[in-house]
Amino acid sequence: MSSNDIEILKRALSREKAARKQAEKILEDKSKELYLLTTKLKSTNQKLEDRIETKSSELQGLFENLVDAYVLMDLSGNVIEMNNAAVELFGYDIHKERLNVVSLIYKEDFTYAMNSFAKLVKEGSFSDYEARVYTKNRGIKTVHINASIIKDKNKKPVAAQGIVRDITDELFRQRSFEEQQKQLSVIVENSSLGIVLSQFGKIVQTNKAFQNLLGYDQEELLQKEVKDISIKDEYTKAAISMDKMNKGEIDHFTVNKRYLRHDGSTFWAKTSVAAVRKQDQSVKYQVALIEDITEQLEHEKQRDLLLKKLEKSNKELNDYAHIVSHDLKSPLRSMNALITWLKEDYQDVLDENAQQSFDMLLKKIDKMDHLINGILKYASIDKSDQPKQKINLQQIVADTIDIIYIPDHITIKIDTHLPVIKGDKFRLQQLFQNLLNNAVKYNDKEQGLINISYTENNDFWQFAIKDNGPGIPEKYHHKIFQVFQTISDGKESTGIGLSIVKKIIELYEGKIWIESEQNKGTTFFFTLKK
Numbered sequence: 001m002s003s004n005d006i007e008i009l010k011r012a013l014s015r016e017k018a019a020r021k022q023a024e025k026i027l028e029d030k031s032k033e034l035y036l037l038t039t040k041l042k043s044t045n046q047k048l049e050d051r052i053e054t055k056s057s058e059l060q061g062l063f064e065n066l067v068d069a070y071v072l073m074d075l076s077g078n079v080i081e082m083n084n085a086a087v088e089l090f091g092y093d094i095h096k097e098r099l100n101v102v103s104l105i106y107k108e109d110f111t112y113a114m115n116s117f118a119k120l121v122k123e124g125s126f127s128d129y130e131a132r133v134y135t136k137n138r139g140i141k142t143v144h145i146n147a148s149i150i151k152d153k154n155k156k157p158v159a160a161q162g163i164v165r166d167i168t169d170e171l172f173r174q175r176s177f178e179e180q181q182k183q184l185s186v187i188v189e190n191s192s193l194g195i196v197l198s199q200f201g202k203i204v205q206t207n208k209a210f211q212n213l214l215g216y217d218q219e220e221l222l223q224k225e226v227k228d229i230s231i232k233d234e235y236t237k238a239a240i241s242m243d244k245m246n247k248g249e250i251d252h253f254t255v256n257k258r259y260l261r262h263d264g265s266t267f268w269a270k271t272s273v274a275a276v277r278k279q280d281q282s283v284k285y286q287v288a289l290i291e292d293i294t295e296q297l298e299h300e301k302q303r304d305l306l307l308k309k310l311e312k313s314n315k316e317l318n319d320y321a322h323i324v325s326h327d328l329k330s331p332l333r334s335m336n337a338l339i340t341w342l343k344e345d346y347q348d349v350l351d352e353n354a355q356q357s358f359d360m361l362l363k364k365i366d367k368m369d370h371l372i373n374g375i376l377k378y379a380s381i382d383k384s385d386q387p388k389q390k391i392n393l394q395q396i397v398a399d400t401i402d403i404i405y406i407p408d409h410i411t412i413k414i415d416t417h418l419p420v421i422k423g424d425k426f427r428l429q430q431l432f433q434n435l436l437n438n439a440v441k442y443n444d445k446e447q448g449l450i451n452i453s454y455t456e457n458n459d460f461w462q463f464a465i466k467d468n469g470p471g472i473p474e475k476y477h478h479k480i481f482q483v484f485q486t487i488s489d490g491k492e493s494t495g496i497g498l499s500i501v502k503k504i505i506e507l508y509e510g511k512i513w514i515e516s517e518q519n520k521g522t523t524f525f526f527t528l529k530k
Contacts, residue, residue: 067085068085068163068164068165069082069083069085069086069088069089069090069163069164069165069166070082070083070085070086070161070162070163070164071086071101071161071162071164072150072159072160072161073101073159073160073161074158074159074160075121075157075158075159075160076100077100077101077102078098078099078100079092079094079098079099079100079101080094080159081094082094082099086164089135089141089143089164089166090104090133090135090136091135091136091137092136103134104133104134104135105131105133105134106131106132106133106134106140108132109131109132112131113131116129116131117160120147120148120149120160121149121157121160124148124149125146125147125148125149126145126146126147127146128144128146129144129145129146129147130142130143130144130145130167131143131145141166141168142166142167142168142171143164143165143166143167143168144164144165144167145162145163145164145165146162146163147160147161147162147163148160148161148162188207189207189208190208191207191209192209193209193289193290193291194206194207194209194210194213194214194269194288194289194290194291194292195207195209195210195287195288195289195290196210196226196287196288196290197285197286197287197288198226198285198286198288199284199285199286200283201225201226201227201242202225202226203221203222203224203225203226204222204285205222206218206221206222210290213259213261213267213269213290213292214229214259214260214261214262215261215262215263216262220262228260229259229260230257230258230259230260231257231258231259231260231266234255234257234258235257237255237257238255238257238271238273241253241255241273242273242286245273245275245283245286246283248281251274251275251277252272252273252274252275253272253273254270254271254272254273255270255271255273256268256269256270256271256293257269257271259290267292267294268292268293268294268297269290269291269292269293269294270290270291270293271288271289271290271291272288272289273286273287273288274286274287274288275287332365332368332369335361335365336362336365336366339358339361339362339365340362342358343355343358388422388423388424389422389423389424389425390420390421390422391420391421391422391423391424391425391428392418392420393418393419393420393421393428393432394414394417394418396418396425396428396429396432397414397418397432397436397452399429400429400432400433400436401436403433404433404436404437404440405440406440407440407448409445409446409447409448410440410443410448410449410450411447411448411449411450412436412440412450412452413449413450413451413452414451414452414453415451415452415453416453416454418452418454419454419456419461421461421528421530422530423508423528427504427507428504430500430501430504431500431501431504431505431526432465434497434498434500434501435465435501435524436450436465437497438497438498439465439467439469439522439524442469442470443467443468443469443470444469444470445468445469448467448468448469449467449468450465450466450467451464451465451466451467452464452465452466453466457527459529459530460510460527460528460529460530461527461528461530462525462526462527463525463526463527463528464523464524464525465523465524466521466522466523466524467521467522467523468520468521469521469522470518470519470521471516471517471518471519471520471521471522472514472516472518472522473516473518474516477513477514477516480498480514481498481499481501481502481512482499501526505526505527505528508528508529509529510526510527510528510529511526511527512524512525512526512527513525513526
């Protein structure tokens with residue numbers, strides 16, 4: 001080998017050595033880079049695994065705590081997984097027993113369910129599916145389902161999943177609400193009162209009664225505001241109350257106002273307005289009930305006029321009674337004096353028959369005087385002059401017994417202590433005096449007995465005055481309370497006493513009646529309002 005060949009070989013070996021060093025350097029750099037990349041990848045994979053585990057834990061928690069039921073099944077309907085809400089809804093636990101969703105389908109919804117499942121497989125999802133299902137104990141629930149298909153990496157369907165919500169109670173409430181709405185609509189439409197729903201003065205709904213009251217149809221009224229059918233001055237007054245309602249100061253108010261009809265006429269109506277508020281208490285709507293009171297107001301006007309005329313007539317009658325009684329008493333007194341003088345002046349020449357005739361004339365004059373006094377007493381009983389004060393009836397009766405003449409053979413007994421009531425002392429004394437006087441005067445028994453008692457009711461006092469006298473025939477029970485009606489021919493019997501009693505009792509919004517049996521006695525019952 002020549003030196004030249006050796007030199008060439010050395011240069012080749014040197015180049016090869018340099019190339020190997022370079023390759024080793026590149027391999028060393030690439031190995032280092034690969035190591036660093038591998039280390040980084042390991043770290044990233046660990047982070048990814050940690051994150052996946054965290055997300056899996058979160059999803060599992062979400063799955064278990066989902067309020068709605070979650071069901072995962074294969075395409076044959078076998079349930080693979082279900083959360084706690086699903087276990088509670090259907091009553092099955094797939095960890096203890098197998099479950100196929102076909103067994104849950106309500107028999108009348110079977111075809112609908114199969115068609116919906118076919119649509120799910122074909123289209124990949126469906127929403128707002130509603131159907132009835134059986135629970136384990138054969139209860140029936142109505143459910144709402146949103147479902148989707150799960151596919152493998154080759155896009156082939158392998159399973160189905162769905163969120164199931166129990167809407168049984170919700171549907172019941174909805175149907176109940178709808179039924180109540182129908183009932184309310186029937187009530188509103190058939191109400192005799194006009195009903196208007198408005199929003200800030202704009203009419204948004206009316207019923208038939210209101211349309212008939214104003215002579216407009218529904219469409220015409222919906223184009224109007226409340227002020228368009230109101231008298232301007234009266235609307236202003238109502239608007240003040242409406243402003244208070246909008247500010248939350250009041251929730252309802254009532255006002256009497258006039259409305260303008262389609263033909264230009266008006267009518268008076270009682271209008272009751274109530275607020276329908278939002279959750280923030282602002283007014284959403286105003287509901288008004290309108291009652292036509294035109295005729296009622298006219299009746300009240302006529303009644304007021306009648307009352308005024310009646311008061312005037314009563315006063316005139318009272319004045320007339322006093323004038324007439326004065327005019328009647330004057331000649332009676334003169335007649336009494338003249339007859340008395342005649343008896344005294346001609347007693348020596350008058351025979352017994354003449355004397356008896358004069359006595360009969362004097363008795364008739366005396367009876368006429370009693371009658372006139374009775375008329376005055378009856379005419380003077382007037383509610384307007386009746387001051388209210390606390391009256392002890394025990395004392396009133398005691399004073400009355402002292403006033404009237406009580407024969408020795410008659411006993412008056414008060415069974416219970418009489419109450420203290422509000423009234424007029426003079427009128428109440430008149431009441432008891434007339435009743436007790438009658439019971440004493442007409443008692444025909446050797447041992448007369450009069451009992452006074454009372455009972456208390458919620459709204460009134462009820463009294464009873466019972467005697468053991470001759471009794472009153474039933475045919476006279478109503479007659480005896482009429483003016484000038486009497487069943488006695490006694491000279492002092494004017495037929496006014498019990499009329500006065502009845503009139504006083506009526507002033508106290510009470511009533512009077514009797515129970516009586518001939519030869520056994522009579523009981524007068526009467527009530528006085530508290």
